[in-house]
Amino acid sequence: MFEIFGIPAAALFGQLLLGLINGSFYALLSLGLAVIFGLLNIINFAHGAQYMMGAFVAWMLLSYLGINYWWALILVPLIVGAFGIVIERRMISRLYQLDHLYGLLLTFGLALIIQGLFRNQYGVSGLPYSIPPQLQGGTNLGFMFLPNYRGWVVFASLVVCFGTWFLIEKTRLGAYLRAATENPAMVGAFGINVPRLITLTYGFGVGLAALAGVLAAPIYSVNPNMGADLIIVVFAVVVIGGMGSIMGAILTGFGLGIIEGLTRVFYPEASAVVIFVIMAIVLMVKPTGLFGRAT
Amino acid sequence: MSDHTMTGRPAAQRATRPLAIPPLHLAIFAGLLAFFAVAPFFLYPVFLMKVMCFVLFACAFNLLLGYGGLLSFGHAAFFGSASYVSAHAAKVWGLSPELCVLMGSGTAALLGLVIGSLAIRRQGIYFAMVTLAFAQMVYFISLQAPFTGGEDGIQAVPRNRLFGIINLSSDMALYGFVFVIVFAGLFLIYRVIHSPFGQVLKAIRENEARSVSLGYQVNRYKLAVFVISATLAGTAGATKALVFQLASLTDVHWAMSGEVVLMALLGGMHTVFGPIVGAAIIVTMQTISPASAPGLQCCRA
Numbered sequence: 001m002f003e004i005f006g007i008p009a010a011a012l013f014g015q016l017l018l019g020l021i022n023g024s025f026y027a028l029l030s031l032g033l034a035v036i037f038g039l040l041n042i043i044n045f046a047h048g049a050q051y052m053m054g055a056f057v058a059w060m061l062l063s064y065l066g067i068n069y070w071w072a073l074i075l076v077p078l079i080v081g082a083f084g085i086v087i088e089r090r091m092i093s094r095l096y097q098l099d100h101l102y103g104l105l106l107t108f109g110l111a112l113i114i115q116g117l118f119r120n121q122y123g124v125s126g127l128p129y130s131i132p133p134q135l136q137g138g139t140n141l142g143f144m145f146l147p148n149y150r151g152w153v154v155f156a157s158l159v160v161c162f163g164t165w166f167l168i169e170k171t172r173l174g175a176y177l178r179a180a181t182e183n184p185a186m187v188g189a190f191g192i193n194v195p196r197l198i199t200l201t202y203g204f205g206v207g208l209a210a211l212a213g214v215l216a217a218p219i220y221s222v223n224p225n226m227g228a229d230l231i232i233v234v235f236a237v238v239v240i241g242g243m244g245s246i247m248g249a250i251l252t253g254f255g256l257g258i259i260e261g262l263t264r265v266f267y268p269e270a271s272a273v274v275i276f277v278i279m280a281i282v283l284m285v286k287p288t289g290l291f292g293r294a295t
Numbered sequence: 296m297s298d299h300t301m302t303g304r305p306a307a308q309r310a311t312r313p314l315a316i317p318p319l320h321l322a323i324f325a326g327l328l329a330f331f332a333v334a335p336f337f338l339y340p341v342f343l344m345k346v347m348c349f350v351l352f353a354c355a356f357n358l359l360l361g362y363g364g365l366l367s368f369g370h371a372a373f374f375g376s377a378s379y380v381s382a383h384a385a386k387v388w389g390l391s392p393e394l395c396v397l398m399g400s401g402t403a404a405l406l407g408l409v410i411g412s413l414a415i416r417r418q419g420i421y422f423a424m425v426t427l428a429f430a431q432m433v434y435f436i437s438l439q440a441p442f443t444g445g446e447d448g449i450q451a452v453p454r455n456r457l458f459g460i461i462n463l464s465s466d467m468a469l470y471g472f473v474f475v476i477v478f479a480g481l482f483l484i485y486r487v488i489h490s491p492f493g494q495v496l497k498a499i500r501e502n503e504a505r506s507v508s509l510g511y512q513v514n515r516y517k518l519a520v521f522v523i524s525a526t527l528a529g530t531a532g533a534t535k536a537l538v539f540q541l542a543s544l545t546d547v548h549w550a551m552s553g554e555v556v557l558m559a560l561l562g563g564m565h566t567v568f569g570p571i572v573g574a575a576i577i578v579t580m581q582t583i584s585p586a587s588a589p590g591l592q593c594c595r596a
Contacts, residue, residue: 043420100420101366105560108553229431232549236428239421269439276432280413283425287416 007265013144015261021150021219023257024157025212027250029234030241031164032208034249038181039201042092042103048231049111050206053080054213055222056118059129069132069214076214077207084206088199111228118224126221153215160211161250168246177201236279242292252290316489323568324482331474340466341538346578347477348535353558353570354484355527360556361564362488363520364500365415366423368552369430370528372410373403375547376433377529382449382542383442391459392472396533403529404522406433411521415514418503427549434547448543452536469538476534480527485567487523496520528555 029047036044044050057076061067067075087110095102131149138147168174180187180194188194213227220226241252256275264271282289334343352374359365377399384395414425437443444450454463463469487493499506499513507513536542545551554577562573 043424101423104366104420104423105556108556112553228549232427232431235424236431239417239424239428272435272439273432276428276435279425279428283413283416 010144012265015265016258017144017146017150017154017261018264019258019261020154020254021257022260023254024154025216025230025253026234026237026257027161027253028157028208028212028215029230030237030249030253031161031246032205032212033234033238034241034243034246035164035168035208036202036205037243039177039198040088040092040096040103041100042095042107043100043235044202044205045104045107045231046087046111046114047107047205047209047234048227048229049114050080050084050209050227051213051216051230052118052224052227053083053114054210055129055217055220055226056122056213056224057210058214058217059127059222062129069218072214073211077211080210080213081203081207085199085203088202092202093195093199111231115224115228122224124223124225126223129217129222131218149218153219156215157212160208161253164208165246165250233275236275238289240275240279240282240289242289244289244292248289248291316485320485320567324485327481327571328478331478335467335470340470342578342582344466344470344473344538345535345582346575347473348531348538349555349558349574349578350571351477351480351534352528352531352555353562353574354481355524355531356555357559357562357564357570358484358487358527359520359524360559361566361570362493362496362500363517363524364496365517365521366420366556367414367426367521367524368423368549368556369410369426369428369433370525370555371547371549371551372426372430372433373407373525373528374532374535374551374555375437375542375544376406376532377403378532378536378542378546379437379443379449381533382452382536382540385455385537386449386452387442389453389455391455392457392463392537395455395537396476396530399533399536400526400530403532404526407522407525407529408518411518411525415517415521427552430547430549430552434544434549437544437547443542446544448541448545449536450541452540452542454537454540463537473534473538476530480530481571484527487520488567492516492519 029051033044033047036042036047054076057079058069058072061072061075062069091106091110092103095106135149135152138145139151140146166174168177176187176192176197180192180197184194216226237252237256238249240256241248243249256278259278260271260274263274270277286292331343331347352370356367356370359367359370380402381395381399384390384398385392390398410426410429414422414429417425438445442449454469456462457468457472461468463472495506495511495516498509499511499516503513532546535546558573558577559570560573561576562569562571564570
């Protein structure tokens with residue numbers, strides 16, 4: 001076995017892969033946050049709870065209805081996204097006239113309620129969700145052993161991230177969306193139904209979180225607190241990247257995941273705080289974030 | 296210094312001294328003092344001390360949110376770090392309680408200065424996210440630092456002797472100590488809110504751009520109120536550590552930050568006395584029915 005900088009290559013690549021996986025989730029979640037923030041001007045604190053719901057709904061579909069992983073990948077984002085749409089219509093839409101902080105507080109309350117309900121029902125010990133049979137086992141790449149499912153998570157999230165980027169930056173629907181982000185009143189005057197666009201955007205962002213939840217279910221145990229700690233790191237990712245651009249959210253997410261993985265190899269004690277340290281540095285050097293625009 | 300009356304008060308009110316304590320507030324203060332002076336003879340003193348600690352915490356937080364207009368989602372960092380320092384000072388260094396509380400508050404003030412000076416570079420929701428992220432950083436440091444005891448926390452903290460003389464090991468003696476600290480803190484917050492400084496804060500909250508154009512160094516005011524709020528949150532945490540003889544990860548967890556947000560909102564965030572009610576309601580609910588309080592059992596699985 002060869003070594004790089006005195007670290008066994010297998011350990012290095014193993015942590016790098018772990019970093020990439022974490023980065024996939026950071027990217028998927030910060031992407032959803034950025035899309036929602038762009039149009040609704042609220043920070044969706046319930047994003048972590050909706051990610052957790054995604055994992056739970058996938059588990060429920062499998063345990064109660066026998067619906068497998070592949071169907072869950074399609075159905076869960078639709079189900080949780082629909083839940084998000086109801087929330088947006090019934091609650092969040094009443095807050096657009098108020099200060100942004102109220103949206104944050106409302107979604108924070110929603111997150112507590114959702115997590116509390118799941119905790120009362122399923123406890124905190126975590127439920128197992130097995131890897132689908134097609135993706136069990138692993139591949140020997142020569143320099144490291146790659147578990148197939150982890151490879152799939154990285155691949156799938158890359159596809160979803162760039163699909164979202166394409167949808168927003170290159171299609172007509174995306175053009176409406178970007179226009180509505182810049183100037184909702186003007187876009188409405190052109191005859192586009194902005195409130196519906198907003199509702200669908202929220203549903204889409206929530207759906208992305210749920211999709212991340214389904215992808216995460218076989219890796220981490222499905223438990224009610226799985227989103228709560230993750231969402232705080234994602235907030236730091238969002239502050240570092242700035243919410244100005246879709247590509248920025250994707251690159252920052254993956255990049256910070258990799259940095260975190262590397263820290264775990266070279267200086268494990270700091271791996272939990274490295275993202276927050278980077279956030280402090282970015283705040284000192286460029287307060288609007290790496291890809292952010294001055295507001 | 297005549298421009299601090301520019302916050303849109305009615306002329307009639309402005310004619311009297313705008314910063315004097317109105318009789319209603321005096322009455323409320325007197326009522327609170329009387330209640331908490333008599334209550335330990337009827338209710339469990341440790342419960343009342345918990346209520347008082349959280350009252351101070353909620354009011355300190357509300358000074359920042361309700362009057363500075365800054366929503367911090369990371370106040371557990373100050374509460375918790377002060378709690379650890381106070382517990383460590385009492386247990387390992389054997390310091391007297393007033394020094395423990397002072398050291399805890401001082402730690403929170405320093406931490407508030409560092410986090411505050413970074414966080415005020417962003418506004419609104421970014422400010423909330425930045426404070427939350429820094430608090431999570433403090434949480435991870437508390438989890439790993441050698442003196443915090445990791446998952447166990449610092450247990451069996453001695454109460455020691457006040458000024459090296461008065462024994463605080465009985466609940467009633469400690470109650471007096473907590474009573475004095477909390478009401479001194481509340482009175483300080485009240486004076487800050489109704490000082491010229493507090494008037495400028497309200498102006499910044501209502502219209503930051505205009506305050507800048509009036510020549511106020513907005514960031515200095517924001518940082519000052521952040522540090523005051525952090526310090527008093529630390530005082531609450533340091534006192535709490537002595538009451539429960541315990542400092543643990545619960546004190547630094549983000550759920551604690553969320554809880555204090557709930558207390559301030561439940562009571563009414565632009566009011567002086569609202570958070571007192573909010574804190575009392577939430578602590579009482581937690582005591583009566585732990586399942587109904589969402590925050591406290593958010594411990595990591």
